[in-house]
Amino acid sequence: MFDKYVGISPKGDLTLLQLLGEKLNGKSFLHVNSTREGGGVAEILQRMIPMLGELGINARWEVIEGDAQFFDITKKIHNALQGNHEEITEQMWVHHLEINRKNSEKMNLEADAVLIHDPQPVPLIDFKKSGVWIWRCHIDVSSPQKAVCDYMTRYCRKYDAAIFSVAKFAQALPVNEYIISPSIDPISEKNRELTDREISETLNKYQIPPDRPIILQVSRFDRFKDPIGVIKAYRIVKKYNDCTLVLAGSPATDDPEGEAVLNEVREYAAKDQDIVILLLPPFSDKDINALQRSATVILQKSLKEGFGLTVSEAMWKSKPVIGGAVGGIPLQIIHGVTGFLVHSVEGAAFRIRQLLNNPEMSGQMGQKGKEYVRMNFLITRQIRDYLSLWYATENAGKTILEL
Amino acid sequence: MAEIVEPFEFKQCLSILKSTGKKAKNLRELRAIIEVISDECVFHHTYQYFIKGHVLEYTNDFAHWAGESLEERALSEYLSNVDPYDFLDVQNLRQEIIRVLDTYLAAFPPPREAMPGDEFYFNETVTLIFPVGVRARNLAEFFTAMKFVEPSSIYYHFYEARIRLGKGIDDFSRWIEDSFDKKDLSGRIRSIDPFMHSIQEIRTHIVSTVEEEVRRDMEVVDRCLTSM
Numbered sequence: 001m002f003d004k005y006v007g008i009s010p011k012g013d014l015t016l017l018q019l020l021g022e023k024l025n026g027k028s029f030l031h032v033n034s035t036r037e038g039g040g041v042a043e044i045l046q047r048m049i050p051m052l053g054e055l056g057i058n059a060r061w062e063v064i065e066g067d068a069q070f071f072d073i074t075k076k077i078h079n080a081l082q083g084n085h086e087e088i089t090e091q092m093w094v095h096h097l098e099i100n101r102k103n104s105e106k107m108n109l110e111a112d113a114v115l116i117h118d119p120q121p122v123p124l125i126d127f128k129k130s131g132v133w134i135w136r137c138h139i140d141v142s143s144p145q146k147a148v149c150d151y152m153t154r155y156c157r158k159y160d161a162a163i164f165s166v167a168k169f170a171q172a173l174p175v176n177e178y179i180i181s182p183s184i185d186p187i188s189e190k191n192r193e194l195t196d197r198e199i200s201e202t203l204n205k206y207q208i209p210p211d212r213p214i215i216l217q218v219s220r221f222d223r224f225k226d227p228i229g230v231i232k233a234y235r236i237v238k239k240y241n242d243c244t245l246v247l248a249g250s251p252a253t254d255d256p257e258g259e260a261v262l263n264e265v266r267e268y269a270a271k272d273q274d275i276v277i278l279l280l281p282p283f284s285d286k287d288i289n290a291l292q293r294s295a296t297v298i299l300q301k302s303l304k305e306g307f308g309l310t311v312s313e314a315m316w317k318s319k320p321v322i323g324g325a326v327g328g329i330p331l332q333i334i335h336g337v338t339g340f341l342v343h344s345v346e347g348a349a350f351r352i353r354q355l356l357n358n359p360e361m362s363g364q365m366g367q368k369g370k371e372y373v374r375m376n377f378l379i380t381r382q383i384r385d386y387l388s389l390w391y392a393t394e395n396a397g398k399t400i401l402e403l
Numbered sequence: 404m405a406e407i408v409e410p411f412e413f414k415q416c417l418s419i420l421k422s423t424g425k426k427a428k429n430l431r432e433l434r435a436i437i438e439v440i441s442d443e444c445v446f447h448h449t450y451q452y453f454i455k456g457h458v459l460e461y462t463n464d465f466a467h468w469a470g471e472s473l474e475e476r477a478l479s480e481y482l483s484n485v486d487p488y489d490f491l492d493v494q495n496l497r498q499e500i501i502r503v504l505d506t507y508l509a510a511f512p513p514p515r516e517a518m519p520g521d522e523f524y525f526n527e528t529v530t531l532i533f534p535v536g537v538r539a540r541n542l543a544e545f546f547t548a549m550k551f552v553e554p555s556s557i558y559y560h561f562y563e564a565r566i567r568l569g570k571g572i573d574d575f576s577r578w579i580e581d582s583f584d585k586k587d588l589s590g591r592i593r594s595i596d597p598f599m600h601s602i603q604e605i606r607t608h609i610v611s612t613v614e615e616e617v618r619r620d621m622e623v624v625d626r627c628l629t630s631m
Contacts, residue, residue, distance in 0.1 A: 012415045012535060012553045019533050142520055167524035170422035179420035179526065326520075375554075388419050392529045399443050403533040 001047070002054045008186050009380035017380065019403045020387040021055030028058040028131075029390070030111035034074070034120035036063050040182060040309070041117050041138055047185055048383055057387075062107045064121045066099040074120040080148035081119065081141045088148055097123045113390045116159075125158045132393045136163045138182070140306045140327065141171060160393055165307050166328050178389050181331065183382040184312050184373070190285035191316055194293055202290035206246075208276055213243040213356055216295035218288055218314075220249045221262040221279075224304040226324070228268050229345050231275065233301070236349035238274070241356045248278040248291055292317045297355045297362070301348050302326055312377040315339070315369030320362045322351045332377065338369035408582045410538040411545055411575075415556040416563060418451070418528035426522040430473070430514060433465070433523055434504045442493040443527040449487045449496060450566065451528065453602065454558045462598060463487070465500060465523075472517045478507045486598050488565055532559065542583065542620075545575075546613040554602040561605055562597055573597075575609060588616050 005014065029052055033041050045061050052059035066074075073092045080086040104127035112131045116124060118138055125133055135156055141149070141164070153173060156162055161176040170177045184191055203210050215234060219225040227247055234245040247265065251258055262279060269275040280287060292298060298314035298321050305327030312332050314321045321339035323329040333339040340351040355362045375381075395401055423444055427433040437445065448464035461467040462483045470479030481503045490496040517523070535556055539545035549557075560574035568577065576589035595608050 010553055012417065012555060015415075015535055016417055016531065016533055164422070167420070167422055167526055168426075168520055168522070170424060170524070172424040177422040177424060179422055384417070385419050388417070388529070388531055391531075392419065399527070399529055401529065401531050403531060 001050045004187050005378075005380050008374075009378050010375055013378075013380045013384050016403075017055060017384050017387065020384070020391055021057060023391060023403065024112075024387060025056040026058065027112040028060065028110070030109070030114045030131075031059070031061045031117065032064060032107070032114070032121045032124060033061075033117035034064050034066075034071075043185070043188075044183070044379060044382065045117075047188075047379055048386075051383060055387075060108075060111070064100070064103050064124075065106075066103075066120070069095060070099045071120075077119045077148060077152070078139060080145040081152070082139055083143045083145065085145060086148065088151070093151060097126070100124050101127065113393075115386065119152060122152060122155045125155055128158075132160045132390060133158075134161045134163060134389065134393070135159045136180075137169065138165060140166075140169055142166075142168050144171075161389065163389070166331065176393070178385075180382060180385045180389070181328070181377060182307050182309055183377050183379045184309055184316060185379045186316060188285065190289050191313060192289070194286070194290055198286070199290045199294050202287045203294055205287070206276060206278055206291075208246060208291075208294070209244060210294065213241065213296035214246055214291075214294055215243055215297050215299065215352060216246045216248065216291055216314075217299040217301065218248045218291065218310050219300065219302070221247075221251075221258050221265060223257070223261055224302060225249075226301045226303050227261070227265045229303075229348070230299055230301050231265070231268055232345045233299075233348035233352060234275070236346070237352045237356070240353055243296070243356065244274050244276060246276045246278065246291060246295070248280055248288065250280050250282055250284060288313075289317075292319065295319055297322065297352050299348065299352075300324065300329060301342065302329065305329055308332070309377075311339075312373045315366075315373045316377075318363075318366035318370045320355050320365040321369065322348055322355075332372075333369075334372065337365070338372050339365055408540060409578075410540045411548075411578045411582075413535045413537040413539070413548060413552050413556050414532055414559055415535045415553060416530050416532045416559040417555055418454075418530045421527045421529060423525040423527060425525040427525075428522045429516045430469075430475075430478075430504060430508060433468075434501060434508070436525060437465075437497060437500055437504070440525055441527060442497075444525050445493050445497050445500075447526055447528050449485075449500075450562065453562050453597070454555060468517075468523045472521045472523070473514050475507075475511075475514050477511070478503075478514075481507060488571065488597060491569075542579070542613055542617050545579075546610050546617065549606060549610050549613070554606075557602050557606055561602075561609075565597070579613075585616065588612065 031045055035042050049059045049061050073096050076086040076088055100123035104124055109127060109129050114131055114133045115136055116122060117136045157174050159175055161178060162173055163178045163180050164170045165182055167179050217230050221227060266277055269277060292314050298319045300308055300311050300323040302308060302324040307328035311321050311323050311329055315338060321333055322342055323333045325341040325343055330341055333341055335341045342348045342351055425436050427436050452463045461470060466479045466482035469475045469482055485499055487496050537548050539548050564574040565571060576592040579585050580589035591612050592609055
């Protein structure tokens with residue numbers, strides 16, 4: 001597994017991974033989350049666990065189990081931490097803790113380092129046996145519901161450290177808080193190199209003309225992703241440049257509004273033959289990859305965003321990306337260098353026209369974007385950061401560590 | 404017998420970001436926090452700005468925030484003009500940033516607050532330093548390695564070294580002077596303004612400067628042969 005990243009990931013990251021592997025050789029590293037498959041966390045863990053093993057670390061992955069009531073409660077906690085109003089009673093918190101207590105009796109929690117992912121298994125800290133315990137928060141907690149956040153803080157303060165994806169998600173907690181961005185896997189089905197034939201197959205399947213510039217947005221049909229704004233921008237561009245707009249997204253089972261938004265988008269697109277709306281089935285990674293590789297310009301015109309890893313996915317395919325200046329998007333797009341940050345429909349339209357009319361600039365931005373992702377947003381960097389944090393926690397108080 | 408030269412061992416530094424939990428939504432809050440925040444935090448937002456893939460419009464995170472989030476262009480120009488390498492330590496640098504902010508606050512009406520989510524977030528880093536596994540025993544090997552080592556290796560030897568060694572000295576020029584007694588060459592490397600170039604430009608400058616020196620040395624040999 002490790003060898004597959006040689007020549008793709010920065011050499012420095014791979015060197016540091018090996019050096020940290022030597023320092024942490026034979027030690028145990030336990031990850032706990034709430035699902036074995038589906039979602040970004042499980043995707044990363046599936047790759048990360050074998051790689052840690054190759055580095056000489058005894059890595060394990062445990063999944064917390066619970067009843068329907070438990071997952072209903074944790075979904076509410078999740079939503080409340082993201083800013084929605086949710087009623088969480090004392091009885092619910094007791095059930096949350098109780099399910100974690102039962103899991104702690106079944107799980108082997110003995111490890112030199114334990115990384116707890118997201119809110120579901122947070123109370124496991126009450127059953128800590130040994131080692132360094134770190135809480136990894138993958139969600140946007142920049143404006144959480146205070147009462148829920150305060151309750152979670154009771155658990156968080158018992159950890160040795162907490163990790164957030166973006167600096168503005170970090171809360172004023174009485175523990176060391178680190179900022180570690182999420183990442184993409186360059187050898188996964190969604191990001192690997194494709195042949196021209198594989199790309200053509202996808203375009204034929206969805207009847208997308210290959211001979212015209214393609215403007216693409218890949219995202220769920222969610223108002224925060226502003227699909228209507230994307231169509232408005234396309235209509236401004238269309239007055240000057242012939243092009244096809246592709247809006248591609250998968251249905252999200254946990255998003256009841258998805259269908260309503262999709263219908264709004266279809267209605268707004270009316271019968272424009274040059275707008276292709278694709279509701280892709282789950283596991284359409286290869287088709288998404290092909291669409292991104294065939295696009296001329298890629299948009300992520302979000303109005304609100306967590307991290308927005310679709311931006312890094314697009315940049316990895318050497319495409320210039322136009323993104324809304326929200327959430328983690330400005331961390332990925334350096335305005336005017338790896339793409340453009342926009343604040344309006346008009347801004348998006350102007351930048352699309354600029355890129356369509358200047359292929360040389362598009363090409364340069366695409367190349368710089370790919371290199372920026374290589375240096376900052378690949379899975380090897382994320383694993384490197386986890387091990388660095390573990391090593392730093394073992395050497396608490398030092399801000400410079402020489403290996 | 405040829406003198407044994409201590410090889411140049413390329414190292415690299417990588418950092419993980421640590422939040423201080425503090426944020427500022429306007430200039431007065433920014434000033435108040437800069438006054439009391441850790442040296443490591445001031446260091447990160449100024450010296451370590453050079454390791455980022457930055458646009459040269461700004462030269463530190465404070466200037467970047469003033470320009471992009473508060474849209475206070477004049478202040479971002481004043482802050483961008485603060486050269487961290489002009490100061491003996493972080494404490495003096497901190498005082499200069501505060502002086503610039505105070506002057507601005509006294510002369511101009513208070514600027515608007517940053518939009519929610521666009522506040523200034525104060526961070527620090529934990530830095531890991533490690534050898535990259537590349538050693539140069541002579542100038543030819545050195546400029547060859549310079550072409551491919553990673554940006555954070557050049558940052559460590561060219562920027563970070565100035566804080567370790569002081570007096571505007573970097574690891575590259577020191578090794579060249581100590582090992583080969585080439586004062587002119589090391590002087591030419593020292594004259595590259597770290598403040599005015601991206602890491603990629605620093606790499607290009609050093610490679611071309613050292614390559615020219617090696618070629619000149621080789622040409623002396625050629626001339627000797629021609630005169631025979």
